[in-house]
Amino acid sequence: MRRGSGLRLAREGRKELARPVWPFEKTGVARFGRRFSAAAKPAGAGCALLALSARSADAQSLDLFAGTFGPQDILFLSLYALTLGAIMIAAVWLIRQRATICAENDTLRAALADAQAEAESGATILAADDQLILVYSGQGAPQCFGSLPASIAVPADAQRFRAFADWMPADTAASLTTCIDRLKAAAEPFRQEIALSGGAIIEVAGRTVGGLAVVRFQALHGLREELGTLRDDSRRYLATVETLQALADTLDSPLWLRDREDRLVWVNSTYARAVESSSVAEVLERQVEFLNSADGASIARERRLKGAFSGKATAVVAADRRTFQVIEAAGPLGSAGLAIDISGAELARDELRRTVESHSATLDHLTTAVAGFDEKTQLVYTNAAFQKLFGLTDLDLATIRDHVSLLDQLRSRGILPEDRPLRVLKEETLTTYRATEPTEAVWYLADGRTLRVFANPEPKGGTTWLFEDLTPIVELESRLNSLVRLQGETLDFLNEAVAVFGQDGRLRLSNPVFAKTWGLGADFVKDKPHIRAIADEARISILAPEEAEESIGWGDFVRAVTAFDEGPREPESGEFELSDGSAKIYSVVPLPNGQTMLTFVDVTDARKAERMLREKNEALQQAYEIKNDFVKHVNYELRSPLTNIIGFSALLRSADTGPLNTRQSEYLDYISTSTSTLLTIINDILDLATIDAGIMELELSDVDIAKTVAHATEAIRDRLREHDITLNVDIDAAGETFRADGHRLTQILFNLLSNAVNFAPIGSEVDLKGWRDGDTVAFCVVDRGPGIAPHLIAKVFDRFEADPVGGRQSGAGLGLSIVKSFVELHRGSITIEPGKEGGTVVTCRFPADEPKREAAE
Numbered sequence: 001m002r003r004g005s006g007l008r009l010a011r012e013g014r015k016e017l018a019r020p021v022w023p024f025e026k027t028g029v030a031r032f033g034r035r036f037s038a039a040a041k042p043a044g045a046g047c048a049l050l051a052l053s054a055r056s057a058d059a060q061s062l063d064l065f066a067g068t069f070g071p072q073d074i075l076f077l078s079l080y081a082l083t084l085g086a087i088m089i090a091a092v093w094l095i096r097q098r099a100t101i102c103a104e105n106d107t108l109r110a111a112l113a114d115a116q117a118e119a120e121s122g123a124t125i126l127a128a129d130d131q132l133i134l135v136y137s138g139q140g141a142p143q144c145f146g147s148l149p150a151s152i153a154v155p156a157d158a159q160r161f162r163a164f165a166d167w168m169p170a171d172t173a174a175s176l177t178t179c180i181d182r183l184k185a186a187a188e189p190f191r192q193e194i195a196l197s198g199g200a201i202i203e204v205a206g207r208t209v210g211g212l213a214v215v216r217f218q219a220l221h222g223l224r225e226e227l228g229t230l231r232d233d234s235r236r237y238l239a240t241v242e243t244l245q246a247l248a249d250t251l252d253s254p255l256w257l258r259d260r261e262d263r264l265v266w267v268n269s270t271y272a273r274a275v276e277s278s279s280v281a282e283v284l285e286r287q288v289e290f291l292n293s294a295d296g297a298s299i300a301r302e303r304r305l306k307g308a309f310s311g312k313a314t315a316v317v318a319a320d321r322r323t324f325q326v327i328e329a330a331g332p333l334g335s336a337g338l339a340i341d342i343s344g345a346e347l348a349r350d351e352l353r354r355t356v357e358s359h360s361a362t363l364d365h366l367t368t369a370v371a372g373f374d375e376k377t378q379l380v381y382t383n384a385a386f387q388k389l390f391g392l393t394d395l396d397l398a399t400i401r402d403h404v405s406l407l408d409q410l411r412s413r414g415i416l417p418e419d420r421p422l423r424v425l426k427e428e429t430l431t432t433y434r435a436t437e438p439t440e441a442v443w444y445l446a447d448g449r450t451l452r453v454f455a456n457p458e459p460k461g462g463t464t465w466l467f468e469d470l471t472p473i474v475e476l477e478s479r480l481n482s483l484v485r486l487q488g489e490t491l492d493f494l495n496e497a498v499a500v501f502g503q504d505g506r507l508r509l510s511n512p513v514f515a516k517t518w519g520l521g522a523d524f525v526k527d528k529p530h531i532r533a534i535a536d537e538a539r540i541s542i543l544a545p546e547e548a549e550e551s552i553g554w555g556d557f558v559r560a561v562t563a564f565d566e567g568p569r570e571p572e573s574g575e576f577e578l579s580d581g582s583a584k585i586y587s588v589v590p591l592p593n594g595q596t597m598l599t600f601v602d603v604t605d606a607r608k609a610e611r612m613l614r615e616k617n618e619a620l621q622q623a624y625e626i627k628n629d630f631v632k633h634v635n636y637e638l639r640s641p642l643t644n645i646i647g648f649s650a651l652l653r654s655a656d657t658g659p660l661n662t663r664q665s666e667y668l669d670y671i672s673t674s675t676s677t678l679l680t681i682i683n684d685i686l687d688l689a690t691i692d693a694g695i696m697e698l699e700l701s702d703v704d705i706a707k708t709v710a711h712a713t714e715a716i717r718d719r720l721r722e723h724d725i726t727l728n729v730d731i732d733a734a735g736e737t738f739r740a741d742g743h744r745l746t747q748i749l750f751n752l753l754s755n756a757v758n759f760a761p762i763g764s765e766v767d768l769k770g771w772r773d774g775d776t777v778a779f780c781v782v783d784r785g786p787g788i789a790p791h792l793i794a795k796v797f798d799r800f801e802a803d804p805v806g807g808r809q810s811g812a813g814l815g816l817s818i819v820k821s822f823v824e825l826h827r828g829s830i831t832i833e834p835g836k837e838g839g840t841v842v843t844c845r846f847p848a849d850e851p852k853r854e855a856a857e
Contacts, residue, residue, distance in 0.1 A: 130147075130148060130149050130218065130219045131146050131148070131216055131217060131218040131219070132144065132145070132146045132147055132148050132161070132216075132217040132218075133145045133146055133214060133215070133216050133217070134162070134214070134215040134217075135212050135213070135214055136180075136183075136184050136212065136213040136214075136215070137211070137212050137213075141159075141162070142162070142213075142215075144158040144161065144162075148202065148217060148218075148219055149219050151200070152196060152198065152200035152202060152219055153167075153196070153198050153200070154167055154196070154202075155167055164176055164177060167196070168194055168196060168197075169195075169197070172194050172195075175192070176192070176194070176204060179192070179204075179206060180206060180213070180215055183206040183207070183208065183213045183215070184213045187208045187213075189205075189206055189207040189208070190204075190205070190206045191203070191204070191205040191206075192204055193220070193231060193232065195229075195232040200219065201219075201220050201229055201232065202217055202218065202219050202220065203216075203217075203218045203219075203220055204216070204217055204218075205218075245266070245268070248268040249268045249269045249270070251268060251270060252270060252341070253270060253338055253339055253340045253341065254267070254268065254270050254271035254274050254290050254338070254339045255267065255268045255270070255271060255336075255337070255338050255339075256268075256271055256290070256336070256337050257334065257335070257336050257337075258334045258335045258336075258337070259333065259334040260333065260334050262300060262334075262335075263287060264283065264284055264287055264288075264289075265284070265334070266280075266284070267280055267283050267284070268280075271283065271290060274290055274315070274317050275288045275289075275290055290315060290339060291313055291315055291326070291339075292315070295313045295314075295315075295326075299311075299313070299326065299328055299337075303328055303329070303330050303335060304330070307329065307330050308327075308328065308329040308330065309326065309327070309328045309329075310325075310326070310327050311325075311326060312324065312325060312326070312342070313326045313339075315339070317341075322341055322343040323341075323342055323343045323346050324339040324340060324341055324342065325339070325340040325342050326338070326339050326340075327339075327340075355380075355381070364383050364384040364385075366383055366385060367385055368385060368466050368467070368468055369382075369383065369385040369386035369388075369389040369390075369466065369467035369468075369469075370382065370383045370385070370386055370464065370465070370466055370467075371383075371386050371406075371464070371465045371467075372458075372462065372463075372464050372465075373402070373403050373433075373462050373463050373464075373465070374461060374462040375433070375460075375461030375462050376402065377402040377403040377404065377430065377433060378401065378402045378403075379397070379400050379401075379402065379403070379406060380462070382397060386467065389451075389467055389469060390410060390413070390415060391413070391415070392409075396409065403429055403430070404426055404429075404430075407422065407425065407426055407429065408422075414446045414447065415445050415446065415447055415449075416443070416445065416446070417443045417444055417445060417446075418444075418446050419444060428441070432455040432457070432463050433457070433462070433463055435455075435457055436457060437457070438454065438455060438456045438457065439454075439455045440452065440453065440454050440455075441453045442470070448471065448479075448482070449469060449470075449471040450469075450470040450471050450473070451467050451468065451469060451470060451471075452467075452468040452470055453465065453466070453467055454466040454467075454468070487509070488509070491509065491510070491511035492511050492512060494511055494513065495513065495601075495602070496513065496599050496600065496601045496602075497511065497513040497514035497516075497517040497518075497598075497599065497600040497601075498510065498511050498513070498514060498597065498598070498599050499511075499514045499597070499598045499599075500591065500595060500596070500597045500598075501531055501561045501595065501596050501597075501598070502594070502595055503593065503594030503595060504530075505530050505531050505532070505558075505561050505562045506528050506529065506530050506531075507525065507528045507529055507530075507531070507534065508528065508595065510525060514600070517540070517584070517600055517602075518534065518537075518538040518539065518540055519538060519539030519540045520534065520537060520538065520539075524537055531557065531558050531561050531562070532558055534554075535554035535555075535557070535558060538554070540578050540579055540580055541578070541579045542554065542576050542577075542578060542579075543576065543577045543578065543579065552574055552576045552586070557586075557588070557598060560572065560588045560596060560598075561596045561598075568590075569590035570590075571587060571588060571589050571590065572587070572588040573585065573586060573587045573588070574586055575603070581604070582602060582604040583602070583603050583604045583606075583607045584600045584601065584602060584603065585600070585601045585603050586598065586599065586600050586601075587599045587601075642675055642678060642682065645671070645675050646672070646675045649668055649671050649672050649675065650672075652668055653668060696825065698740075698741040698744065698825060698826065699741050699742075699743065700739050700740065700741055701739070701740075701741075701742060702737040702738070702739060703737055703738060703739070703740045703741075703742040703745055704736065704737055704742075705731055705734050705735065705736060705737060705738065705770060705777075706731065706736070708742055708745050708746055708749065709729060709731055709749060709768065709770070711746050712746050712749035712750045712753060713727060713729065713749075713753065713768070715750050716750065716753050716754055716757055719754070719757050720757060720766075723757065723760070723762050724762055724763050725757055725760050725762070725763070725764060725765065725766055726764075726765045726766070727753070727765075727766050727767075727768065728765055728766070728767045728768070729768045729769075730767070730768070730769045730770070731768070731769070731770035731771075731779075733770065733771035733772060734770030734771050734772055734777055734778075734779070735772045735777070738777045738846065738848050739848070739849060740826055740846055741822075741825075741826070744822045744825070744826075745822075745846075747818065747819075747822060748779075748818075748819050748822050748823060748844060749768070749779065749781075751816070751818055751819050752779075752781040752819060752842055752844070753766065753768065753781060755781075755816065755842075756781050756782070756783035756785070756840070756842075757783075759783055759785030759786065759839075759840070760783040760784055760785050760839075761784060761785065764783070764784040764785075765784060766781070766782065766783050766784075767780070767781070767782040767783075768780070768781055769782070772848065773845075774848075775847060775848050775849065776828075776845045776846065776847060776848060777845070777846045777847075777848050778843060778844065778845045778846075779843070779844050779846075780841060780842070780843045780844075781841075781842050782835055782839060782840070782841050782842075783835075783839045783840055784835070784837070784838055784839040785838075785839050785840065786838070786839075787834050787835065787838055787839055787840050788832065788834070788840055790834075796816050796832060819844070823844050823845075823846070826846050826847070827846075827847055828844060828845050828846040828847060829844075829845050830842065830843065830844045830845075831843050
């Protein structure tokens with residue numbers, strides 16, 4: 001029931017029962033009973049018993065008044081009437097109270113329904129605003145209204161949501177819990193922004209509403225989200241800066257920050273102590289500099305030029321001049337600097353340098369390389385001979401930390417022994433530092449030198465190493481071994497078969513290709529056999545002289561190797577074929593000390609290629625002859641009959657032969673058209689064949705451009721009229737004449753116009769333009785046809801390539817090929833492009849001066 005209807009019924013019930021009817025207001029029990037019955041009717045079935053009692057009382061009153069009443073009867077009747085009146089009054093009051101309570105209940109139900117609707121509307125509005133509200137009304141769990149977006153990944157369950165530590169940082173959860181406790185206890189409002197682990201930011205605000213504590217969680221969007229992110233970043237960056245400043249205050253090195261005007265904006269406590277100031281604030285207020293003005297200006301100048309400075313500077317600290325390594329780098333807000341005290345290191349370095357110089361002065365006079373290492377295997381001194389022996393500079397020695405790093409550097413230079421791994425060499429070297437007796441070894445370096453290495457332990461720890469160069473002693477042997485190894489490796493990778501025989505005819509040296517060429521086994525070759533044994537063992541034989549063009553055999557090789565000639569021997573060479581079908585070129589080369597070298601080069605592929613080229617050349621020659629014969633036959637065998645057909649067709653049309661009917665005239669038209677087309681094709685074929693044969697020459701003259709264009713356009717006039725195509729000619733910019741072959745130029749323009757008319761739509765236009773561009777004369781033909789597909793443009797100049805799509809008739813595909821050949825014969829060029837408004841644009845360019853008289857390729 002609606003709230004308004006409930007209130008209205010309640011008011012109507014109160015009007016009906018506003019005033020009670022008392023029994024003593026009317027005379028007679030009967031009238032009181034009737035009045036009570038009338039008043040009780042609206043009450044419904046609940047008052048039926050009271051109405052029945054009133055009717056009973058009315059009947060009894062008639063009987064009583066009919067007779068005589070005694071005193072007792074009157075008293076009894078009075079008591080009875082009084083009791084009955086009291087009962088009726090109570091019943092009426094209860095009925096009225098029940099009606100009032102029912103009306104109030106209806107009113108409360110309507111109010112409750114309205115309140116529930118308002119609460120649901122409020123909850124809906126809260127949920128739609130991407131916010132969640134916790135309402136604390138007592139010590140129990142708070143009520144939860146609304147929800148946050150799913151994108152920020154917070155628990156959807158209210159109980160899990162109230163466990164803040166489970167879904168937000170621990171310190172933030174603790175701070176939020178404290179703020180909520182203060183809000184509930186002291187009504188202290190708060191507002192803070194929380195950055196979640198996923199990167200989202202929510203705003204939490206708490207305040208009191210009446211006796212309730214309300215905490216609102218709202219997701220930030222747009223500028224508020226960006227502002228929240230910036231605030232969170234700012235807090236985090238400030239905390240980072242404060243942490244770094246706390247760390248900087250614990251450093252023993254002065255540290256400072258400057259603004260863009262080179263004013264100090266922050267220093268650490270070490271800086272303040274170094275400049276003898278009482279506090280950091282005093283340093284900033286007085287702008288006390290740590291370095292002198294000259295060094296400061298030099299540092300600032302280099303920092304502005306290079307963005308950073310790193311170098312040494314001196315400063316007086318605690319009445320003592322010290323050396324500092326100063327580093328100062330520029331940044332967005334200014335610069336930052338750091339000074340590291342290196343005074344002790346500088347003193348130690350000076351002392352070490354003096355010691356090394358003293359030892360070097362003594363040892364530099366020795367020719368033996370000497371190097372001293374301390375007990376930690378660190379290099380302490382070397383002499384000049386050591387640097388010269390290993391090619392080390394002062395800079396190289398400065399980078400060597402210990403003996404192991406020296407070995408690493410020598411290995412990188414390739415001047416360590418390669419007969420054992422570097423790991424083994426390092427172990428052997430470190431063993432000498434634990435030895436009590438001197439050790440000696442021989443190093444065979446990769447660069448060919450041989451060193452005798454002597455390690456002498458020092459009494460106070462460390463080892464002195466002496467290196468003696470033994471290279472001159474073993475140099476000849478090393479060179480010989482290297483030469484033999486180099487020759488062997490070179491021969492092994494040659495594609496030619498090579499064998500070297502000694503004066504006794506035995507094999508001294510060979511490569512794997514030699515054994516493979518003659519089918520020799522590896523064990524057989526390893527035994528250094530005689531050349532006669534090789535001839536008997538070879539599994540692949542040389543073709544007999546009657547089967548080969550040249551006469552050669554193993555006997556000739558045996559004689560060349562074993563023959564003894566007093567005079568100088570001459571190299572020999574030749575070619576033969578083997579039984580496996582391969583062809584070889586052999587060479588017999590005399591060597592010093594009576595040795596002989598045999599080489600065999602495989603030329604099988606070269607001979608096959610030579611035969612193939614020879615056969616191809618013969619085929620091309622035959623094709624050339626066939627082409628010439630074809631041109632002759634076409635010229636004399638086809639053109640003459642075709643000329644006769646054309647002549648007789650013209651004769652039949654004359655009046656001397658008699659009249660023709662309509663069908664005969666049509667047949668003659670077909671014959672004329674077909675013979676003209678055939679004659680054009682034959683002429684084109686003959687022209688192309690003449691060009692290919694290289695015998696066509698241009699008949700150059702001063703061509704009248706206007707007349708030539710007129711002849712070409714007149715030849716296609718009938719086709720233009722037949723298809724209602726308009727030809728637009730614009731050659732005013734082409735000039736009057738230029739050097740060309742007039743007949744061939746007419747053919748070029750005629751073929752281009754014929755091709756354009758064939759593809760131009762009925763009722764469209766075809767443009768012929770001519771212009772002069774510097775030293776060239778250009779002609780352009782444009783149609784409005786369907787155009788040429790991009791993938792077919794490269795093929796349109798090929799012979800017998802016809803594209804009938806969009807054209808009225810398909811020819812032999814020679815028109816554009818003829819055009820291209822004639823244009824190139826003039827040393828010109830031709831291009832074909834799609835038009836801006838559709839169709840095709842063909843442009844031919846000719847040199848304005850006289851082209852060379854030669855055929856196109």
